[in-house]
Amino acid sequence: MEASVTKGEFAALIGVSPGRVSQYLTEGKISQAALVGSGRNAKIRVEQAKADLRLTLDVSQRLGNGIDTLIDAGSQPVIVDGNAGGTVVPPPLQQSGIDYEIKQQKLEAARRANRNAAINEARERGQLMDTDAGRAEMTRVASALMDVFDGGLTDMATAIAAEFQLPQRDVKHILRKEFRKLRETAAKQMKTRAVSVPEYSEVVIEAEEADPAELA
Structure with missing residues (x-):
């Protein structure tokens, strides 16, 4: 029998938020055929839902959300934990692939921009000088x-x-x-x-941390 999981567990399997899974259901990107039961307690058939997403999500959406490799057939085997009464446990996410590298580059670019902005602000305040x-x-x-x-x-x-x-x-x-x-x-x-005077005086500059979720 095909494994079924909760919305939260399926979200973890494909590397998105539970809210995004709910959005896929509302928009019909995950079909009713992938659901077991109804309402808030409905579960999701993993392979059927992945197949739906491979058909309904275009490449740019899949890369942007970082789930391109996670919805490939057989990419994330589902583990059934016998010690937890048969609970389906999603395996750890694998941070790899071209989509992950692109996200990391975007994140580093955002962090660099924030650091440069903080440095410029400190220089304008007179905290820094050549x-x-x-x-x-x-x-x-x-x-x-x-x-x-x-x-x-x-x-x-x-x-x-x-x-x-x-x-x-x-x-x-x-x-x-x-x-x-x-x-x-x-x-x-x-x-x-x-x-006895140090060549440089240490100055603490607080830069706004980039939010990886905003780069998705």
């Missing part, structure tokens, strides 16, 4: 500050010379010499501190 560009910008800022301080030495020397009745040139020479020492000391301190 390290080389950031390093160059900080160098320009530091150099600009040094130029401002260096340019101010003349004004400071003039003010000190006028206040204490000293030659402006001598005061400026002393200030430049001391400022040079200060720059050298600061450079050494920054170099030492830079050793």
Whole structure:
């Protein structure tokens, strides 16, 4: 006798949702001849239902739903579990075939698109930046500050010379010499501190996970 299963078990056998099986029944893609009983408790004759689907579903639907190889004749033997009172147990789904590969490629493409969108959003928020560009910008800022301080030495020397009745040139020479020492000391301190600073700072970016069901 041909094995019969519940709608949920048949859905598992061919790799679709129970709702999709109900849709096939409503649309007549699975014929009444494939049903045992009626109503909510009706069961489905496995091979008859598969034969119906092979005739009523076109190739694009079968590939899109990932059931092309699962409704082939004899592709999924039905196991009867004697320990469970004769309950029909669908075997594990085999994730293989060109349809599975296509779905995996679509899923990976969707995940990549989500990751790129999350990265772009983080960059717009200021969470991410190009390290080389950031390093160059900080160098320009530091150099600009040094130029401002260096340019101010003349004004400071003039003010000190006028206040204490000293030659402006001598005061400026002393200030430049001391400022040079200060720059050298600061450079050494920054170099030492830079050793303990990691080149990159870890940022957690949450990307929306692609739903495989939406790619069917």
